[in-house]
Amino acid sequence: MTAPVGIIMGSKSDWPTMQHAADMLDTLGVTYEVKVVSAHRTPDLLFDYAKSAQGRGIKVIIAGAGGAAHLPGMAASQTSLPVLGVPVKSRALNGIDSLLSIAQMPGGVAVGTLAIGDAGAKNAGLLAAQILATSDNELLARIDAFRNQQTETVLAQPDPRNA
Numbered sequence: 196m197t198a199p200v201g202i203i204m205g206s207k208s209d210w211p212t213m214q215h216a217a218d219m220l221d222t223l224g225v226t227y228e229v230k231v232v233s234a235h236r237t238p239d240l241l242f243d244y245a246k247s248a249q250g251r252g253i254k255v256i257i258a259g260a261g262g263a264a265h266l267p268g269m270a271a272s273q274t275s276l277p278v279l280g281v282p283v284k285s286r287a288l289n290g291i292d293s294l295l296s297i298a299q300m301p302g303g304v305a306v307g308t309l310a311i312g313d314a315g316a317k318n319a320g321l322l323a324a325q326i327l328a329t330s331d332n333e334l335l336a337r338i339d340a341f342r343n344q345q346t347e348t349v350l351a352q353p354d355p356r357n358a
């Protein structure tokens with residue numbers, strides 16, 4: 196069976212960031228595929244990927260890119276699947292360029308934009324799982340357990356001086 200989440204990124208240099216999305220999906224027991232798909236270096240591949248995703252069983256696309264980060268928006272232009280955009284921290288502008296490129300979509304084609312960098316990728320994985328969990332109660336229970344464990348971890352160690 197095809198994985199329900201597709202993680203794409205503009206360059207292999209994005210992987211250290213996007214790996215956090217994959218790690219979160221692993222934690223929650225959600226399968227995914229990973230691929231470098233560049234909007235400007237491999238535009239035909241991007242169109243093929245986005246157009247075929249729904250037919251292949253993908254339910255959510257996570258797209259990470261840095262700089263002039265048009266990958267999430269271009270992917271969203273070719274599919275009605277939800278696209279979650281992760282702004283990768285760029286060398287020149289620390290990801291502000293990536294953030295604005297992904298967030299400022301003109302009305303009519305939606306991209307859900309996460310935070311810049313590792314936290315954004317982690318939350319993209321979490322949000323993708325939450326979307327899938329609207330029709331999967333077992334996954335919803337795993338997400339609830341993850342959140343409860345996170346809460347317990349904070350409550351168990353309120354003094355920041357005790358590592």
Ligand code: RP5
Nearest residue numbers: 205206208209260261262283
């Ligand atoms: C974007 O350009 C990629 O998403 C990456 O964040 C950035 C730099 O790519 P490389 O020059 O490292 O391949 O397309």
